[in-house]
Amino acid sequence: MFTAFIAATWPGGQVQTSLAQTRPSVSSNEVAKVSPRKESAPRKDAARSDPHTTGFVTASAHSTEFAIAQDIATTLASGQESGPHGEVALRVLPMVGNGGIRNLIDILGLAGADMAIAPVLLADRLRESGSLGDIGNKLVYITPLFVEEFHLLARAEIQSLSDLAGKRVNFGEEGSAGAVLGREVLNNLEVKVSESNLALDAALEGMRKGQISAAFLVSGKPVSFLARYAQDDGLHFLSIPYSKAMLQHDYLPSALRHEDYPEIIGVSDTVDTIAIKCALFVYNWPIRSERFPLLELFVQTLFSRFPEFLGDGHHPKWREVNLAALLPGWRRFQPAERWLQQQSGGEAALRRAFGRFLEQKPITNPPDREQLFQDFMRWQQRQQGR
Template structure:
């Protein structure tokens, strides 16, 4: 099985590529972006044009600011980078500041250029949406005049999740024992909705079989630990799953249920963790969510 990776521009551009370029079958995008585009019909009825293969991992919002910025409200009236036009971070950053009632001056730069503009004092902050640890962020230091700013979880948010960045993620930016609250967005692998008898449909089916059956190799210790968060049985509400992917998951679940009834093997999720216990990172994130929910209920 051969897959040709292509470096896209991110955000809406990657979805447009799947819709318009004959050589692009799949892309990884954000759930909130899919929902916004479907609601606006900017690209037409995406639910008839696209299918999803599997949900993947979350990406955290990193709000990088100059040292004098202590909280989001300090950015009022200041220039803040929202990334490239149509990029993955633009929508979530704009939505966040609007929801929090903080009016900023939008700037649209790539991450490296934005960091340099911050060093020169020409912009106050930049937003980066990436799975932690992000290469853009991990080389920055407090001594260099940068900090990660806490991002409050919007009260009415439905498309985002509460998340946190820790010292272990960015030891040069976050002191030991401290954490920076933020939000996260889910990612999903989507594909063009090819006709079932087409050659491209068959190729996608071959990809699903190869990827799903070998997911444990992606979750090996030598790989990026974020792969361990992937549970291919997870559902993206209101969207259609690619039929071969749906059949694979249903067959797997039936096989697991049968094995569990005989007591022959431990039940596992498609992501590799047993149903009786999550991996340590997932367990920590779940505990953080419970703490956040409890604190929110006391307000």
């Protein structure tokens, strides 16, 4: 079932020479190409999975998303009692993915791949396309995570998006968030480029040699791999303008700053960009299945130890995470929903208490009110960890 998709997205180290503008913006119809025909959601084989190991599909090894998965694996591995042969009750195994639609397909059909970090926008499109049938009961979420910023790194002679016209731009491996959404963004901005689909390290090497003019990466800032490239290399970030049209496609305005990339961005400089939301999705194992107790243990352990991730020793993206936040249109994994409901009566009770608090200081702007609530939730999570 995955043959057509894998063949279409396999990078193979080859440079594609087609113009990005000649390819239409990604729609639910294009997402349907993931599968050669419409069918029911794939079935998982629990028998081939390690009963103590949960597979965590993420983006490339250079990405922030992979670092987050490694952070979870390392932190949750500590503090567990081990058996006579050193085994632990819960082991989280990060699995390198492409950070795009393929991550979600792996959850749905790959034995041992229980969950993944993936862009919400791509999950929405996969579900709406119907290419894998009704996946709403198979794919659920544990928690929304953070926003992933669009990074467009360019050579010194490229000073604006218009300078990229006719130049070779790397979008990342085919099917990745960078390839799908980066291509869509340049199409919408009517910038025609020659496309390549290399891994990030190969693309950066091509930029040093002058073979590639710019490279796209969609990942949460700061990406440590990029942070190691200083201004001496002549590489810098290009601004990506935000428009109301992008809002309709679920993009968010964002910015890259000196504190994110001190070796690339000047002290007083800011690079405008866009971003998308990502979430931790999970396969909705039936309650009586062999895998359900392991995923339930994962949720309980991650949520109860969440305050540990807010410290300085962890990636700053953790501070954007609100475990109780909702993902419109999607069902939350039952153990996660139950855990949240058990904490002070759940999010609904917290929102009621927060509403009573705000009655003393009314907020007329709804976005301001919601932002205050998210800050309140993060504060409460920190208090629980004390």
